[in-house]
Amino acid sequence: ATTVSWLIATFISKPESNETLENFYKRVKPQGAWNPIHKLSGITKTANSxxxxxxxxxxxxxxxxxxxxxxxxxxxxxxxxxxxxxxxxxxxxxxxxxxxxxxxxx
The missing domain is CATH 1.20.5 (Single alpha-helices involved in coiled-coils or other helix-helix interfaces)
Known part of the structure; x- marks a missing residue:
């Protein structure tokens, strides 16, 4: 039931703006599939050991x-x-x- 709830919430809500995602990326620097936002941010990516x-x-x-x-x-x-x-x-x-x-x- 929980998974169904968050899936429904994800698909019925509007996506966040690129500006919001970019601000989040600059503050948190998450790993994973953030390449489109990373390119917008202008931050040079450093490899983690x-x-x-x-x-x-x-x-x-x-x-x-x-x-x-x-x-x-x-x-x-x-x-x-x-x-x-x-x-x-x-x-x-x-x-x-x-x-x-x-x-x-x-």
């Missing part, structure tokens, strides 16, 4: 789960385990920030 993006993804997943487990360990008053997960979250954040510098995402 796939290994760096993969490292970003893995470190973000580790950081997210570490923070999730920190919460659980603190609720259960297992402070030593919470500290270990906190260190993992901090390490993951550092790795994420370093890997992001090797991409054009930010």
């Amino acid at each position: 796939l290994p760096a993006l993969f490292i970003c993804w893995i470190s973000a997943v580790f950081m997210t789960y570490s923070i999730l487990f920190i919460t659980g360990k603190l609720i259960l008053q297992e402070y030593q385990s919470a500290l270990i997960y906190a260190l993992c979250a901090i390490l993951s954040l550092i790795i994420l920030k370093l890997a992001l510098k090797r991409t054009s995402v930010l």
Whole structure:
């Protein structure tokens, strides 16, 4: 039902103007099939390093789960385990920030 709803909404609503799409593209710089809008924007495209993006993804997943487990360990008053997960979250954040510098995402 949800998919049907958004498909109907997509087809009955009018498309956004190229100016709106161009402003969105300049602000977000999305990946994928944005070539027509990219050409309008005048932004030079920079290639992203796939290994760096993969490292970003893995470190973000580790950081997210570490923070999730920190919460659980603190609720259960297992402070030593919470500290270990906190260190993992901090390490993951550092790795994420370093890997992001090797991409054009930010």
